[in-house]
Amino acid sequence: MLGKVSYGGVTTPAGFRASSANGDIKGKKAERDDCGLIYSDVPCEMAAVFTSNVVKAAPVLYDMEVLNKGCKVSAVFANSGNANACTGAEGLKNCQKIAEVFAQGLNIKSENVLIASTGVIGVPLPVEKIIDLKDVLIDGLADDNGINFAKAIITTDTTVKETAVCVETKSGIITIGGCTKGAGMISPNLATMLTFITTDALIDKKILQKALNECTELTFNRVTVDGDMSTNDTVILLANGMSGTKVTENENYEDFKAGLLDIMDYLARQIALDGEGATRMITVEVKNAANNEEARLCASKIANSPLVKTMFAGCDPNWGRLMSSAGASGAKFNPDITDIYFNDMHYVAGGKIIDYALEEKAYNIMKEMQYTITIDLHAGSGYAKFYTCDLTQDYIKINADYRS
Amino acid sequence: MLGKVSYGGVTTPAGFRASSANGDIKGKKAERDDCGLIYSDVPCEMAAVFTSNVVKAAPVLYDMEVLNKGCKVSAVFANSGNANACTGAEGLKNCQKIAEVFAQGLNIKSENVLIASTGVIGVPLPVEKIIDLKDVLIDGLADDNGINFAKAIITTDTTVKETAVCVETKSGIITIGGCTKGAGMISPNLATMLTFITTDALIDKKILQKALNECTELTFNRVTVDGDMSTNDTVILLANGMSGTKVTENENYEDFKAGLLDIMDYLARQIALDGEGATRMITVEVKNAANNEEARLCASKIANSPLVKTMFAGCDPNWGRLMSSAGASGAKFNPDITDIYFNDMHYVAGGKIIDYALEEKAYNIMKEMQYTITIDLHAGSGYAKFYTCDLTQDYIKINADYRS
Numbered sequence: 001m002l003g004k005v006s007y008g009g010v011t012t013p014a015g016f017r018a019s020s021a022n023g024d025i026k027g028k029k030a031e032r033d034d035c036g037l038i039y040s041d042v043p044c045e046m047a048a049v050f051t052s053n054v055v056k057a058a059p060v061l062y063d064m065e066v067l068n069k070g071c072k073v074s075a076v077f078a079n080s081g082n083a084n085a086c087t088g089a090e091g092l093k094n095c096q097k098i099a100e101v102f103a104q105g106l107n108i109k110s111e112n113v114l115i116a117s118t119g120v121i122g123v124p125l126p127v128e129k130i131i132d133l134k135d136v137l138i139d140g141l142a143d144d145n146g147i148n149f150a151k152a153i154i155t156t157d158t159t160v161k162e163t164a165v166c167v168e169t170k171s172g173i174i175t176i177g178g179c180t181k182g183a184g185m186i187s188p189n190l191a192t193m194l195t196f197i198t199t200d201a202l203i204d205k206k207i208l209q210k211a212l213n214e215c216t217e218l219t220f221n222r223v224t225v226d227g228d229m230s231t232n233d234t235v236i237l238l239a240n241g242m243s244g245t246k247v248t249e250n251e252n253y254e255d256f257k258a259g260l261l262d263i264m265d266y267l268a269r270q271i272a273l274d275g276e277g278a279t280r281m282i283t284v285e286v287k288n289a290a291n292n293e294e295a296r297l298c299a300s301k302i303a304n305s306p307l308v309k310t311m312f313a314g315c316d317p318n319w320g321r322l323m324s325s326a327g328a329s330g331a332k333f334n335p336d337i338t339d340i341y342f343n344d345m346h347y348v349a350g351g352k353i354i355d356y357a358l359e360e361k362a363y364n365i366m367k368e369m370q371y372t373i374t375i376d377l378h379a380g381s382g383y384a385k386f387y388t389c390d391l392t393q394d395y396i397k398i399n400a401d402y403r404s
Numbered sequence: 405m406l407g408k409v410s411y412g413g414v415t416t417p418a419g420f421r422a423s424s425a426n427g428d429i430k431g432k433k434a435e436r437d438d439c440g441l442i443y444s445d446v447p448c449e450m451a452a453v454f455t456s457n458v459v460k461a462a463p464v465l466y467d468m469e470v471l472n473k474g475c476k477v478s479a480v481f482a483n484s485g486n487a488n489a490c491t492g493a494e495g496l497k498n499c500q501k502i503a504e505v506f507a508q509g510l511n512i513k514s515e516n517v518l519i520a521s522t523g524v525i526g527v528p529l530p531v532e533k534i535i536d537l538k539d540v541l542i543d544g545l546a547d548d549n550g551i552n553f554a555k556a557i558i559t560t561d562t563t564v565k566e567t568a569v570c571v572e573t574k575s576g577i578i579t580i581g582g583c584t585k586g587a588g589m590i591s592p593n594l595a596t597m598l599t600f601i602t603t604d605a606l607i608d609k610k611i612l613q614k615a616l617n618e619c620t621e622l623t624f625n626r627v628t629v630d631g632d633m634s635t636n637d638t639v640i641l642l643a644n645g646m647s648g649t650k651v652t653e654n655e656n657y658e659d660f661k662a663g664l665l666d667i668m669d670y671l672a673r674q675i676a677l678d679g680e681g682a683t684r685m686i687t688v689e690v691k692n693a694a695n696n697e698e699a700r701l702c703a704s705k706i707a708n709s710p711l712v713k714t715m716f717a718g719c720d721p722n723w724g725r726l727m728s729s730a731g732a733s734g735a736k737f738n739p740d741i742t743d744i745y746f747n748d749m750h751y752v753a754g755g756k757i758i759d760y761a762l763e764e765k766a767y768n769i770m771k772e773m774q775y776t777i778t779i780d781l782h783a784g785s786g787y788a789k790f791y792t793c794d795l796t797q798d799y800i801k802i803n804a805d806y807r808s
Contacts, residue, residue: 055731121724320525327459
């Protein structure tokens with residue numbers, strides 16, 4: 001059903017083009033591009049998910065209004081290096097100005113342009129530098145530039161994160177492509193994370209939002225790097241219908257959602273894997289909790305615990321910290337019947353290590369770049385999964401002087 | 405009303421003696437004492453607060469039973485190096501055995517002995533090593549040994565934490581002394597923290613527990629080093645009445661509580677100051693939240709945020725992270741009217757920095773070993789205060805290979 005497409009990201013689906021340019025947004029004369037544009041030849045239906053932080057950056061407030069108005073979307077401007085957050089009324093005005101300038105250049109309406117920003121909080125956006133890039137970005141639009149757009153939006157990321165997938169439905173092929181940035185502040189309920197997903201599916205706005213909500217809950221809301229939630233988190237999903245393949249509630253919905261989930265799950269895992277200073281990605285799986293909510297609580301607590309995450313960094317198979325962290329989560333369970341597995345290895349039974357000789361095997365598993373820890377609470381049938389990473393000295397180094 | 409007494413800790417109040425000894429509990433041939441005993445010539449009324457972790461260590465379960473039975477308490481045995489947690493039925497049996505051995509040596513009942521442990525989770529307690537110390541510990545009991553008991557219970561702590569206070573009431577003087585250990589896993593709702601407080605007040609068990617609960621909420625429940633909550637957290641408060649000064653609900657209660665709060669506040673701040681790898685202690689104060697609970701949520705979120713705590717480490721006056729963290733806390737407020745102060749310096753007004761020139765002043769404040777950050781939400785009259793510390797590379801170093 002699903003076929004992976006190498007490279008391309010947001011420009012893989014039919015009708016999408018992208019570009020990137022260097023606007024020196026942070027004012028540090030960086031050598032790489034920090035601004036990008038996505039454009040669709042045909043106006044798109046739009047779905048989006050935003051940060052639930054009370055403090056929302058100007059571009060988030062701006063895009064929320066576009067979404068609420070129900071406008072179609074033709075273009076997305078994005079920049080790294082400055083979050084345009086905590087910038088007050090001036091910040092919103094700057095979003096409006098950027099939208100107007102690009103709309104004029106693209107011969108569309110300003111309400112058809114979305115804005116996304118990521119970077120330092122509390123510094124006025126250098127809007128003139130962005131406006132100066134108008135022609136370069138518009139002239140540079142090309143259908144193989146998804147990778148360059150993906151590169152332009154990263155901040156402390158060490159990898160570019162993009163992917164695309166083909167979905168074969170009964171009525172025809174749909175392509176979905178996406179890219180994301182995010183490495184720090186990644187937490188339950190989004191992250192300093194910008195995600196752009198494009199598709200050529202022919203789909204109604206309501207169904208598009210439904211699919212996005214369902215997939216977000218299972219992917220981006222389950223990634224944690226440091227338990228923080230940013231002012232700018234945004235997931236934008238655009239559908240331009242150019243494949244001609246219809247998706248409705250009764251037609252091809254499950255196929256489309258499977259493709260979307262595949263894209264989003266891949267991007268979410270890439271974020272955990274690229275957690276600031278992280279050297280490995282760990283999947284924390286809680287099963288047989290009293291219910292799904294308690295499973296989520298428990299997996300989230302473990303995935304967010306600095307003590308657990310430093311233990312991951314040191315490859316120390318200290319199962320007691322897992323027990324303790326589960327116990328602190330608020331989930332109800334009996335520790336005396338709890339099981340813990342490292343990958344497939346049964347390590348803890350009835351709340352105690354099965355055999356101290358297993359510690360070395362557990363250590364070897366923890367040396368791997370990716371592994372799974374499963375906690376079986378035997379308290380019901382609730383299930384949840386979180387992606388997390390180890391907490392290393394480099395995390396501190398990166399964040400203690402982020403702005404300098 | 406209050407007079408500070410230097411040194412002495414738990415042995416400062418009349419009738420309390422203590423001792424310490426080296427039992428090599430961790431099996432690493434440490435050179436310092438790791439076992440301690442507190443003894444009161446007169447049986448004490450007892451109050452206590454324990455971890456709310458679902459996974460409770462054996463000594464916690466054991467002490468909870470003593471408390472529930474309403475027994476008087478004459479002695480407390482404590483050890484570091486092993487938490488006796490996740491040790492199942494065997495762990496509880498070991499507590500019973502220790503209580504019996506010391507009760508026999510002290511000529512009291514085993515139900516008059518409390519047990520407290522801290523250290524590695526999931527390793528059987530070397531109970532024979534403890535029993536071997538019976539005579540040394542009992543013979544060593546002395547009324548100036550509070551400091552040595554305090555030294556014996558520390559783990560990753562870099563400082564010994566003890567204090568004592570005299571309270572002058574209308575009816576006479578009461579002395580209160582205390583010591584604590586705790587550096588990592590300190591979090592809202594207690595910590596891997598053992599605290600022992602003694603007093604010679606003549607006070608009813610019910611009033612004693614009431615005072616302890618009220619003071620815990622304002623002190624130990626407001627300390628955070630890394631947001632974790634341990635299996636062993638215990639605060640024990642013993643009152644032997646030997647001053648003859650009565651405390652009842654209507655008589656001297658406020659004086660007694662002021663003294664207790666003074667002791668507990670001091671010990672709590674010492675814990676934050678000694679956070680694993682920490683180089684400075686920060687008081688996070690939230691005022692004018694919608695209510696006290698939202699103030700607590702907001703202060704807790706900021707005090708626990710790894711991004712904020714790394715910013716403290718780097719002395720980076722990145723007020724945007726404070727805004728973002730407050731916004732992620734669940735407290736409701738309008739970011740556009742929020743104020744932030746660094747000590748007395750008004751730094752952010754209306755959700756924006758007042759003047760970029762203030763950054764250098766803020767940086768200088770952050771270089772201090774202790775300072776206060778105040779967030780005024782202008783949303784009501786709720787207030788809360790948290791003690792936290794910076795998150796440094798040393799935290800990772802300490803915890804990545806705690807067991808090795």
